[in-house]
Amino acid sequence: xxxxxxxxxxxxxxxxxxxxxxxxxxxxxxxxxxxxxxxxxxxxxxxxxxxxxxxxxxxxxxxxxxxxxxxxxxxxxxxxxxxxxxxxxxxxxxxxxxxxxxxxxxxxxxxxxxxxxxxxxxxxxxxxxxxxxxxxxxxxxxxxxxxxxxxxxxxxxxxxxxxxxxxxxxxxxxxxxxxxxxxxxxxxxxxxxxxxxxxxxxxxxxxxxxxxxxxxxxxxxxxxxxxxxxxxxxxxxxxxxxxxxxxxxxxxxxxxxxxxxxxxxxxxxxxxxxxxxxxxxxxxxxxxxxxxxxxxxxxxxxxxxxxxxxxxxxxxxxxxxxxxxxxxxxxxxxxxxxxxxxxxxxxxxxxxxxxxxxxxxxxxxxxxxxxxxxxxxxxxxxxxxxxxxxxxxxxxxxxxxxxxxxxxxxxxxxxxxxxxxxxxxxxxxxxxxxxxxxxxxxxxxxxxxxxxxxxxxxxxxxxxxxxxxxxxxxx
Amino acid sequence: xxxxxxxxxxxxxxxxxxxxxxxxxxxxxxxxxxxxxxxxxxxxxxxxxxxxxxxxxxxxxxxxxxxxxxxxxxxxxxxxxxxxxxxxxxxxxxxxxxxxxxxxxxxxxxxxxxxxxxxxxxxxxxxxxxxxxxxxxxxxxxxxxxxxxxxxxxxxxxxxxxxxxxxxxxxxxxxxxxxxxxxxxxxxxxxxxxxxxxxxxxxxxxxxxxxxxxxxxxxxxxxxxxxxxxxxxxxxxxxxxxxxxxxxxxxxxxxxxxxxxxxxxxxxxxxxxxxxxxxxxxxxxxxxxxxxxxxxxxxxxxxxxxxxxxxxxxxxxxxxxxxxxxxxxxxxxxxxxxxxxxxxxxxxxxxxxxxxxxxxxxxxxxxxxxxxxxxxxxxxxxxxxxxxxxxxxxxxxxxxxxxxxxxxxxxxxxxxxxxxxxxxxxxxxxxxxxxxxxxxxxxxxxxxxxxxxxxxxxxxxxxxxxxxxxxxxxxxxxxxxxxxxx
Numbered sequence: 001x002x003x004x005x006x007x008x009x010x011x012x013x014x015x016x017x018x019x020x021x022x023x024x025x026x027x028x029x030x031x032x033x034x035x036x037x038x039x040x041x042x043x044x045x046x047x048x049x050x051x052x053x054x055x056x057x058x059x060x061x062x063x064x065x066x067x068x069x070x071x072x073x074x075x076x077x078x079x080x081x082x083x084x085x086x087x088x089x090x091x092x093x094x095x096x097x098x099x100x101x102x103x104x105x106x107x108x109x110x111x112x113x114x115x116x117x118x119x120x121x122x123x124x125x126x127x128x129x130x131x132x133x134x135x136x137x138x139x140x141x142x143x144x145x146x147x148x149x150x151x152x153x154x155x156x157x158x159x160x161x162x163x164x165x166x167x168x169x170x171x172x173x174x175x176x177x178x179x180x181x182x183x184x185x186x187x188x189x190x191x192x193x194x195x196x197x198x199x200x201x202x203x204x205x206x207x208x209x210x211x212x213x214x215x216x217x218x219x220x221x222x223x224x225x226x227x228x229x230x231x232x233x234x235x236x237x238x239x240x241x242x243x244x245x246x247x248x249x250x251x252x253x254x255x256x257x258x259x260x261x262x263x264x265x266x267x268x269x270x271x272x273x274x275x276x277x278x279x280x281x282x283x284x285x286x287x288x289x290x291x292x293x294x295x296x297x298x299x300x301x302x303x304x305x306x307x308x309x310x311x312x313x314x315x316x317x318x319x320x321x322x323x324x325x326x327x328x329x330x331x332x333x334x335x336x337x338x339x340x341x342x343x344x345x346x347x348x349x350x351x352x353x354x355x356x357x358x359x360x361x362x363x364x365x366x367x368x369x370x371x372x373x374x375x376x377x378x379x380x381x382x383x384x385x386x387x388x389x390x391x392x393x394x395x396x397x398x399x400x401x402x403x404x405x406x407x408x409x410x411x412x413x414x415x416x417x418x419x420x421x422x423x424x425x426x427x428x429x430x431x432x433x434x435x436x437x438x439x440x441x442x443x444x445x446x447x448x449x450x451x452x453x454x455x456x457x458x459x460x461x462x463x464x465x466x467x468x469x470x471x472x473x474x475x
Numbered sequence: 476x477x478x479x480x481x482x483x484x485x486x487x488x489x490x491x492x493x494x495x496x497x498x499x500x501x502x503x504x505x506x507x508x509x510x511x512x513x514x515x516x517x518x519x520x521x522x523x524x525x526x527x528x529x530x531x532x533x534x535x536x537x538x539x540x541x542x543x544x545x546x547x548x549x550x551x552x553x554x555x556x557x558x559x560x561x562x563x564x565x566x567x568x569x570x571x572x573x574x575x576x577x578x579x580x581x582x583x584x585x586x587x588x589x590x591x592x593x594x595x596x597x598x599x600x601x602x603x604x605x606x607x608x609x610x611x612x613x614x615x616x617x618x619x620x621x622x623x624x625x626x627x628x629x630x631x632x633x634x635x636x637x638x639x640x641x642x643x644x645x646x647x648x649x650x651x652x653x654x655x656x657x658x659x660x661x662x663x664x665x666x667x668x669x670x671x672x673x674x675x676x677x678x679x680x681x682x683x684x685x686x687x688x689x690x691x692x693x694x695x696x697x698x699x700x701x702x703x704x705x706x707x708x709x710x711x712x713x714x715x716x717x718x719x720x721x722x723x724x725x726x727x728x729x730x731x732x733x734x735x736x737x738x739x740x741x742x743x744x745x746x747x748x749x750x751x752x753x754x755x756x757x758x759x760x761x762x763x764x765x766x767x768x769x770x771x772x773x774x775x776x777x778x779x780x781x782x783x784x785x786x787x788x789x790x791x792x793x794x795x796x797x798x799x800x801x802x803x804x805x806x807x808x809x810x811x812x813x814x815x816x817x818x819x820x821x822x823x824x825x826x827x828x829x830x831x832x833x834x835x836x837x838x839x840x841x842x843x844x845x846x847x848x849x850x851x852x853x854x855x856x857x858x859x860x861x862x863x864x865x866x867x868x869x870x871x872x873x874x875x876x877x878x879x880x881x882x883x884x885x886x887x888x889x890x891x892x893x894x895x896x897x898x899x900x901x902x903x904x905x906x907x908x909x910x911x912x913x914x915x916x917x918x919x920x921x922x923x924x925x926x927x928x929x930x931x932x933x934x935x936x937x938x939x940x941x942x943x944x945x946x947x948x949x950x951x952x953x954x955x956x957x958x959x960x961x
Contacts, residue, residue, distance in 0.1 A: 379614065380614065388654075395651060419636060422621075426584075426621060427625055
């Protein structure tokens, strides 16, 4: 019954990571970029495997893991994000050539951990997956050795991450003490026995803290802006998209399906945290002057929006989270790609770098406006459909209409700082008017993400159908 | 492709073509913008001619499945309520584009956003699917933001973001209202006509909440007191062509939305809210007029007179009778023509004198007879002189509302009086009296400006003398709508 075959994609990806690490030792510095390509190809190949699995409906469960449509969707999201991240890294100058092998391997392993996470049905297995992600990401965050901010971000991320892991482990031990198992398959069969056991509820809440840290839910979000600012930009994009969505996927599995939050009377708690996450993220983003920090706070707020669907937790709510995950994947990736290009040209992540960008590169500016508007939820872009979905689920539930209203107010607030970047690009003049060029890899990423942002907004039907098919969590 | 889709697609194609032309080819860009908007106007004109006046239901209907997961359709059609507004949009956009040929800054972007704006506006008036309506509604937002923010006056950035945030807040609340309507229908649908049939059966409390959510969205656009504070700023800061569109078309989206959806779909709530609506209408009329009176800036004065005139429109709507509704729709059209042309005319003088201070001028009538003539006709139309278009709309609004709310209407007439006062005072200060020699070097209105303004003046006179050209179109639909409301 171990069904190890279901984990083939993860195993292959981990092996590819090892091989690339090994190859890094033998490939000269001048050819180091080859390793990025190898990494991209292996991630893309595994992506192909995951899609094939999904098409063949190869579902099943192992002893500690499960492969269901929801897990496959999140694996898809993670791998797409991985491919984009590696493509963006190719010409990112702050990564030293002799470390390219390590860097690529770490990205692949982190993705591997995220894939484990998305199918986890046992707390021990889940913990290992979380650690694999965390440790890889700590190192990746500190990868810009010459940049003190990078080290600062990594240390903060590490300390906060270590603490949250400790809390999670404590939660798991409480859970074990109360239920006698860490396995969620066994747990399901004896579910009614534990509903009012305080140790069990306590344990679940501690586990929630661990996830809250990963998805940067307020009040566990403090690491995010510093880590995001310090990390190499492709890694920032990776953290904000892949890591966040993977954790959100596992959180959905546990808190909206296996141990529904309403069963442990913590619905209102999560709802309140969702509202706080949106509001605090947006309010703080208003005052940022650095694009990476701004996008960090914006991505905190975005996590808050996604929690609406998790709070609602009915099929429509779950669908909306999955759809928003897809929307957020392409939009946020694109925004970071543009931020990287602009910083590559101007050498600065401050918002002043965007002054007069429309004159320097109209195409890039229009695309950036598209990403920002999509994050703000303006039609006809995919972010709007995502928000529409989330708000629809909240309105449909009646009980959480107030969350939709909080979401609406927050959307209006967020427009102010998103449009502030648009304002700088279009309304403000800059001294430097030299054109901004993009290299082939970044252009590719920006093109794909912007096309997806527009097309998924105009023709969302296909993705809605996929998402509808994917809400079937195994339970 | 059938007519309505064609009308929406033409400006979209034009916008994309402009995006592909290098920014240095300014003549070509202007030409493409002109041809596109002219083609669009031609087809809206054809729509106007081909529209069957005897039919009260939707015409030129098209329906395709768009997002089946939410039962969302691409569903468009026009009836007497919308057809004239579509034509008005086509006309004003083309004239504004002609006028905007004097723009020299970043021409390519200007016309790109302008045509995109036209897509949104036309889409709003023809959508019969509420989701589609919302998408088009929001589509007007972003181009307007850039049009004000890049090409506007000194406080353009503040005006642009204020406009954006205000409208977005309203429209997101509206979205919640739309969702509430959707989830209360079986089977779930965004089809406006179907929603109208189903939502009228909802309990009162539910209707009130939905009405409120929709109303905030629409009222901000109108703008109805107390949501009007974005308007003077946006109108004054926007470049002339954009002010014309803002006043001429965008404001009508609010009143159109209320008449299209809120009233017929939520009759119980409409009754419940009526006392508030009439008060808001009267405040808009009187307060708008007094604010306009206090202005020294010509453009601001016209902007506040818009608040006042949209008050008439609201007043007509509160009548809940076919006379009042006819008046309200006609007022939308005539306000578009008259205030649109007034913004053009203010733009003409500002382009020359670089000031809009009423006190800075004097005796212009003697030196600039054509300009003064056009201005005086339009001002007279705006203050409701019989024989010009403004009078017919206002009269019908007051007539309709008087039946239902005699006392409020009596208060409302103060607004007419004040409007007459400030407009006449403006004419006196700007056009009469001793000539201010400072402006001796100025030239009278030129050909480009005439092309933009004269059609509007002619239409103002035609509708004033022979309102049937408009009312014939509007009346059957309105009578049918009122019959449903009762």
